[in-house]
Amino acid sequence: MLSRLFVEGLYIHWAKIDEDCYLRRIEALKQLEELTFTSNITIFVGENGTGKSTLLEAIATAYGLNPEGGSRNFRFSTRETHSSLHRGLTLRKGHQRPRDSFFLRAESFYNVATQAEEYRDVTPPEIYYRQYGGRSPHEQSHGESFLGLMQNRFSEKGLYLLDEPEAAISPQRQLTLLICLNRLALGGSQFLIASHSPLLLGIPGAELLSFDQGRIHPVSYEETESYQVTEMFINHREYLLERLLKEGGNWDNK
Numbered sequence: 001m002l003s004r005l006f007v008e009g010l011y012i013h014w015a016k017i018d019e020d021c022y023l024r025r026i027e028a029l030k031q032l033e034e035l036t037f038t039s040n041i042t043i044f045v046g047e048n049g050t051g052k053s054t055l056l057e058a059i060a061t062a063y064g065l066n067p068e069g070g071s072r073n074f075r076f077s078t079r080e081t082h083s084s085l086h087r088g089l090t091l092r093k094g095h096q097r098p099r100d101s102f103f104l105r106a107e108s109f110y111n112v113a114t115q116a117e118e119y120r121d122v123t124p125p126e127i128y129y130r131q132y133g134g135r136s137p138h139e140q141s142h143g144e145s146f147l148g149l150m151q152n153r154f155s156e157k158g159l160y161l162l163d164e165p166e167a168a169i170s171p172q173r174q175l176t177l178l179i180c181l182n183r184l185a186l187g188g189s190q191f192l193i194a195s196h197s198p199l200l201l202g203i204p205g206a207e208l209l210s211f212d213q214g215r216i217h218p219v220s221y222e223e224t225e226s227y228q229v230t231e232m233f234i235n236h237r238e239y240l241l242e243r244l245l246k247e248g249g250n251w252d253n254k
Contacts, residue, residue, distance in 0.1 A: 006159045006190050009036035009092040010059065016088035023085055026051040027214035035216060036092075037192070039207035040185040044194040045224050046211030052194040053105075053163050058085035059192060060103035060161045068105070098159040098190070104149070105163035147173050151180055156187030166197035174199045198230040 011034050017023055024030050029051040044052040061067050146168040154160055166174050174197055181191060182203055195201060201208060201224055210219040221227055233240055 004096075004188065005037060005040070005094045006096065006098045007037060007059070007063070007091055007192070008094050009034065010062075011090045011092065012085070013088045013090065017084060021084060023054070026054065028211040028216050029055065029085075031214075032216060035209075037190075037207065039205055040189065041181060041191045041193070041203055041206040043201060043203075043206050043208050044192075044211060045196070045201060045208055045219070045226060047225070050211035052211050054085060056161055056163055056192060056194045057103075057105075058089050059091065061086035062089040062091050063101065063159070063161075065101060065103040065161070067103075096157075098157060100155055100158035101160070102154065102158070103161045103163075104146075104165065147177060150177060154180070154184055154189070156184055156189055158184070158189045160184075160189060160191050162191065162193045162195075164194055164196065166195055166200055171199060178203055196226050198224075198226045201226055 012029075012032055014024075014033075027050070028046070044056060046052055057067060146165070150160075150162075150165070165177060169177060178200055181200075185191060185203075185205070193200070202221055208219050208221065208224060209216050210224065212225070
């Protein structure tokens with residue numbers, strides 16, 4: 001049976017990466033040679049600095065998407081900050097091509113929205129504004145334009161890479177996003193996401209890949225630190241706050 005995924009996995013050829021490159025010091029990445037995806041929604045989870053966004057960015061760049069975000073048609077660069085990992089990356093693609101593809105990252109969305117404004121002159125107005133929920137992205141809040149793009153620009157049978165999409169969106173809107181992602185995935189879209197959101201991590205059928213413990217490995221929802229910390233805080237808030245604040249504790253050492 002033919003695969004329903006547009007990107008089935010990847011290989012990393014470390015011989016193409018400089019010996020002194022910082023990528024070789026990222027524990028979860030330096031021993032990675034092959035990775036396979038099994039679900040329409042794959043979410044990278046783990047602590048800051050474990051390589052989630054670095055790998056997601058490399059996949060997007062290797063697929064031909066702009067490192068700062070956007071579709072294949074977005075060609076701009078505010079600052080060259082992406083890593084060289086894409087140079088050693090080979091994607092194992094499925095038999096079908098997506099109808100659409102987009103790389104969306106919270107930290108550079110303002111730059112993407114600005115570039116989209118420049119492209120407006122060559123895009124029919126009714127199409128341009130429909131993609132952002134009826135208004136220019138710069139006439140909306142960050143969260144509104146971020147969610148509006150995903151609700152109106154994204155379509156079925158597309159390939160979408162999202163880097164911390166929850167950063168700009170309230171918990172209520174994250175639930176709206178969860179519904180949107182689930183609907184599109186059921187319609188044949190594939191998502192690769194880096195996220196800390198305990199809400200988005202709960203999407204039914206998502207494959208959760210943890211970058212913690214120095215390796216990339218599948219985990220259950222309840223095994224993620226995002227879930228465990230949130231559950232602990234909600235159910236034991238007074239005790240946890242008293243302990244942390246009284247002792248001047250550092251959560252990393254708890």
